[in-house]
Amino acid sequence: MRSVGHFIGGKEVKGTSGRTADVFEPMTGEVQAKVALASKAEVRAAVENARAAQGEWAATNPQRRARVMMKFVELVQRDYDKLAELLAREHGKTVPDAKGDIQRGLEVAEFACGIPHLMKGEYTEGAGPGIDIYSLRQPLGVVAGITPFNFPAMIPMWKFAPAIACGNAFILKPSERDPGVPMKLAELMIEAGLPPGILNVVNGDKEAVDAILDDPDIKAIGFVGSTPIAQYIYERAAQTGKRCQCFGGAKNHAIVMPDADMDQTVDALIGAGYGSAGERCMAVSVAVPVGKTTADRLMEKLIPRVESLKIGTSVDPSADYGPLVTREAVEKVKNYIDIGIKEGATLAVDGRGFKMQGYEKGFYLGGSLFDNVTKDMRIYKEEIFGPVLSVVRAHDYHEALALPSEHDYGNGVAIFTRDGDAARDFAAKVNVGMVGINVPIPVPIAYYTFGGWKKSGFGDLNQHGPDSIRFYTKTKTVTSRWPSGVKEGAEFSIPTMK
Numbered sequence: 001m002r003s004v005g006h007f008i009g010g011k012e013v014k015g016t017s018g019r020t021a022d023v024f025e026p027m028t029g030e031v032q033a034k035v036a037l038a039s040k041a042e043v044r045a046a047v048e049n050a051r052a053a054q055g056e057w058a059a060t061n062p063q064r065r066a067r068v069m070m071k072f073v074e075l076v077q078r079d080y081d082k083l084a085e086l087l088a089r090e091h092g093k094t095v096p097d098a099k100g101d102i103q104r105g106l107e108v109a110e111f112a113c114g115i116p117h118l119m120k121g122e123y124t125e126g127a128g129p130g131i132d133i134y135s136l137r138q139p140l141g142v143v144a145g146i147t148p149f150n151f152p153a154m155i156p157m158w159k160f161a162p163a164i165a166c167g168n169a170f171i172l173k174p175s176e177r178d179p180g181v182p183m184k185l186a187e188l189m190i191e192a193g194l195p196p197g198i199l200n201v202v203n204g205d206k207e208a209v210d211a212i213l214d215d216p217d218i219k220a221i222g223f224v225g226s227t228p229i230a231q232y233i234y235e236r237a238a239q240t241g242k243r244c245q246c247f248g249g250a251k252n253h254a255i256v257m258p259d260a261d262m263d264q265t266v267d268a269l270i271g272a273g274y275g276s277a278g279e280r281c282m283a284v285s286v287a288v289p290v291g292k293t294t295a296d297r298l299m300e301k302l303i304p305r306v307e308s309l310k311i312g313t314s315v316d317p318s319a320d321y322g323p324l325v326t327r328e329a330v331e332k333v334k335n336y337i338d339i340g341i342k343e344g345a346t347l348a349v350d351g352r353g354f355k356m357q358g359y360e361k362g363f364y365l366g367g368s369l370f371d372n373v374t375k376d377m378r379i380y381k382e383e384i385f386g387p388v389l390s391v392v393r394a395h396d397y398h399e400a401l402a403l404p405s406e407h408d409y410g411n412g413v414a415i416f417t418r419d420g421d422a423a424r425d426f427a428a429k430v431n432v433g434m435v436g437i438n439v440p441i442p443v444p445i446a447y448y449t450f451g452g453w454k455k456s457g458f459g460d461l462n463q464h465g466p467d468s469i470r471f472y473t474k475t476k477t478v479t480s481r482w483p484s485g486v487k488e489g490a491e492f493s494i495p496t497m498k
Helices: 042-058 062-078 080-091 095-112 154-165 180-191 206-214 228-238 262-276 292-307 327-342 397-406 420-431 464-473
Strands: 001-006 005-006 011-013 022-026 029-037 123-128 131-139 142-148 169-173 199-201 218-223 244-249 250-254 284-289 347-350 369-373 388-391 412-416 436-438 473-481
Touching: 001 022, 001 180, 005 095, 005 180, 005 262, 011 218, 042 131, 042 169, 042 199, 042 206, 062 080, 062 095, 062 154, 062 180, 062 228, 080 095, 095 154, 123 180, 142 199, 142 206, 154 218, 154 464, 169 206, 180 199, 180 244, 180 464, 199 420, 206 218, 206 369, 206 436, 250 262, 250 397, 262 284, 262 292, 262 397, 262 412, 284 292, 284 397, 292 347, 292 369, 292 388, 327 347, 327 388, 397 420, 420 436, 464 473
Parallel strands: 001 029, 142 169, 142 218, 169 199, 218 244, 250 284, 250 412, 284 388, 369 388, 412 436
Antiparallel strands: 005 011, 005 199, 022 029, 123 131, 131 473, 347 369
């Protein structure tokens, strides 16, 4: 059986804690690997390795750091198919979906190739008599990322690519459920010319997370996962003086206006609601049709589409989506469906009885669809993270606008309409971090920033785009004056630029 250790000092090393976790193949339900779970001492060894290497890397000029990132992009593209199949077999998402996971991560690595420009400071000549002022962006030192199971390629690259390009050394703690791709990405960074020690991967559970939080040499932490853990990491990191950005759960709404192109809207809801078995923080999990006629038309078209979803293995190119990541994930989603029924929602399509012929031990679940969901129900308030779409009927536009605005989560939202005025008003007023107009999954491209509001995000700066450069650097401002031979005497008042 395959074993997965850690990646420290430019090579894979075996775990020494004596603790391991199973890595399943979701489509068969079988254990395919054992992953080592790091101890506090192993995390510390990775940090010491990173600290020793970081100074020389920071002193490497930005253009040369960019060349390493350019080569890394080239190598990932070379190994694209192999990485996608490994990702699919560990996570459960289909191979085409896995390729999208890799591609969206690569786009941030491509953005990081512009680091010579992105790290430029500012300069003012003659700010005062003979005085020039300029600013520098400098790396923080050793930083860390704690990333989730649902995007094992994309989110690690969102974290380490800009951090390393800025001159930091990086400690990556990926999900122990699908560690294979993060380990391969580290290998490719070394092949691209990254010095050993600049990117280290420690696999583990809460013990490794707490060791990262408590380590005095780690200056910043980025996290993506559930809201309770995001809040825990954010608060604990703040207590130890670390810079932190944490992104949590979501309940993404899609507002369907009466004038929406219904066929386009249904296509969008099916793809965004059920793609990757709903295991996306940007999945649309709530549809909000405005008016009874709109709701009835929507349900008439949605029901047969959900019933006809093709669930298949991760390597079936014709499958709409594959299995969930673990058996526990399947049971959690089924439990939420039970709760929805008890709360009085109408279960229009029930996916709980789905069985994959020949793969009965796999972690499969059919698509489910609820109608007549209300905002006081748990299935509306809480993140289900599975192939379940809830329809909440709104009487008018203002009620529809209020639903995502007043929800505890504020990650993403979309509106489907042909009315430019309604779309403009919605985008301006909705209390959510990312908005799509006739776009169901409004994940910004790499040179903009990604981040939710309210309980979906903790911290002042978002992921990728300009915010990532600000997050992984500190600004130093220099005020300079060269002696001109004129003595002015001591000044006892605050300096001014008169």
